[in-house]
Amino acid sequence: MKAVFASISRCATYASALFLVAMMMITVADVVLRAIFNLPITGTYDLVQLFLVGTVFLSIPDVFLRDRNIVIDFVDHVFGQRAIGLLKLIANVFAVAFLGLLIWRMVPPARDALNFHEVSPDLSIPMWVHWALMLIGIGLTLPAAVLMLIQSALDFSHPQVIPPQQADL
């Protein structure tokens, strides 16, 4: 189950990387064409905004699956492994609660964007496309957080020696 989901998440991460490259390329092309031929690309702003949404939201599931969220682990030096296991479990419960709440509340404005035909200023890109990317990102992150919650519950109920974590770069 986790392996299947990890593959889906990896695909989303590759898509995110493509959006990042596209964001760079469209801006470079716009600057070069503007400087040399006085021909800026119409709608660069719209496209960069769309690509930024894709870059950010499609990588969030991978951040959760790899446990790469920024955590202040000050208490690791104070509490024992069992207590830390419990804190990790509680943290994952909060993460699932927040993500569930977030995706639930994101649906109404996304629906409004679709129903009211909201579009971007220059290229008239339908804003539901942005919302769709955001919903896909958070929608994939929620099961990732649930998987991490199950994992932390299993770790807590069957404690084992955990190797030291690598630095989060």
Next chain:
Amino acid sequence: MSPQTVGIIGFIVMVTMIFLRIPVAIALGLVGTVGYAALNGWTQAALVLGRVPFTFASAYDLSVVPLFVLMGSIARHSGMARELFQSINVMFSGRRGTLATATIGACAALGSVSGSSVAMVATMSHVAVPEMRRAKYDERLALGSVVAGGTLGILFPPSVMLIFYGLTAVQSIPKLFAAGFIPGLILAALQILVVKTAIWLYPDWAPVSPRAPWRVRLQASAGMWKLLCIFVLSIGGIYAGWFSPTEAAAIGTFSTIVIATLSGSMTFGKLVEATIESGRTAAMLFFILLGAIMFSYFIVQTQIASNLAAWVVSLHLPPTAVMVVVVFFYIVLGSFLESLTMILITVPVFAPLAQGLGYDLIWFGIILVGLIEVGMIHPPMGMNLFVLQSQVPDARLGKLYIGSAMFLVANAVLIVLLLAFPQIALWLPRHLY
């Protein structure tokens, strides 16, 4: 219950959650939502929360973050850091402690392409520490110069911390970039002074390196052309008026890829790896930003920031005295909190206070980043110390702490200089704009 009381309770709960290992983004987002609901009702809070992610869809300026992260990542993956370190080492050969000086010099130069302190320490710990160990450098000097040099990355433009400060305090990012430049140079000089003083007091800490002939030194200086080109193109272009900071990030990243590829140090595999890593880092940073936006909406509703500013002003204390208290507050906070978290949760409160006292918010941003640097190398909780420990697992903790504490003197002097002479930060942005 008054909005201020709700705000204070919310703040305490949020900090407690963070200290109890709840991811920073989740703690900020949950407390922000619940606090907002306590003040304005659930319907309103739910409406605001649902629209927060859309902030990223309408914030063109935010694209600068993943692009500058990618630029730094490519510079690391293509081995520019190692090349730069070796060039500086050869250029200044024949003196005692050259490797430690080269570490700081390389960090300062790399700061112009990588805005992340953590990434810089991770890179330099692989490049510089083994070289210094081979040359029989004292561990205190070797480890200290890497953790301290790493902090230069967030003061020199493009700095991810300055970008987030600029977005949170609504300040011009080009002005902040310009403001960080001279303090960055001063800090690098002060750190080199710490190295020189240490080896003057303890000559056995660093051997004299063999002197390279002038021809070899000149050849080595040519090794710096890559970074110079990238810096002139990306940062120079902003001030020359060729493009905006967002466009500069794209131009800088693109030129880094082109230069790395042309010089044969970048493969397709490394490029893919760097891009994926950057997307992931950007997602991590933006998810925290998402939580922080919700939290700042809540803090604005509590009116804590404006009331605190009004209260402090009513005390008729000299602004310098208030600023000294703020500085100590940040030093204590920096011992426990991660740098980005510190910016996102304190700037909405302290920026209005600083402004109310008549301070320039560009200057305040530089002071803040200077204080964050202190927090990053402050034993026992500095982030850079953890990163170095993870990259050099056999590093002795006691020696690492002494080494980093030694370099804290340089940061302290910089903070005092900035407090006494704000022009250090403000001269360049005022001259350029």
